[in-house]
Amino acid sequence: MEALLSQFTFLSDQSLLDKTFDPSTIEDLMKLFEIESYKAWAAAELEQETELEETEHAMQEAEEHLDSVMESAMDEFRRFEEEMERISRDEVESLVQTAEKARKMGNLMEKSAAIASKKYMEAALNSATSSMKSAWKGISSGKVHPS
Template identity: 70%
Template sequence: MEALFSEFTFLSDQSLLDKSFDPSTIEDLMKLFEIEAYKAWANLELENENEYQTAESEMKEAEEYLDSAMDRAMDEFRRFEEEMNSVCEAEHDSLVSVAESARKMGKNLEKLADFASKKYIEAAVNSATASMKSAVKAISNNSKKVHPS
């Protein structure tokens, strides 16, 4: 392009100094300017297309990286969820086991309390019976004795 500007400057100076200068020479130079402008435009278009392709490629890489990161995060979340579910199930099972043991112990304590109360009642009845027998015996022994008065 610089060469064309130099040539244009030279031809402009020549056209001012030389009366027999042919203007078609400048027209030919202007066509060269036009061709050079189209080449520059085409190069810019090609450069723009290359940048677009590069940006598109980088965007695709970024999307793939994001998808990969999201997949890893979801896998980690699923593992965490499964681990939490198994921990919760184990804790639930443990609590159910403790509750079942407490229920059995409560039933055994109830049976023991029932047995102890029956034995207590039986002992009380035996004691009352023995007291009554003793009282009846004492009364019957006293009735055979005659008072001297």
């Protein structure tokens, strides 16, 4: 483009100095300007399309990376969730087992207390019966022998 501007300056100077100057030479130069402008425009458009394609490609890669990261995060979350559910289930199961053991121990203690209470009552009753028999023997033997 600079060469064309130099040529235009040269022809402009020549047209002022030379009375026989043919104006069609400037028209030919103007056509070259037009062609050069179209070439520059086409090159700029091609560069813009190239940049657009590169940008679209970069966006596609970024979307794929984001999808990959999101999928990885979701997988990790699912594994975490499953692990928490397993731990919760194990804890509930452990609590149920502990509660069942405590219930059985309570039942056993209740039965033991009932048995001990029954044996204590039987012992007390046997003692009272024995005391009464002994007292009755003493009374009976005193009636047989007048004093």
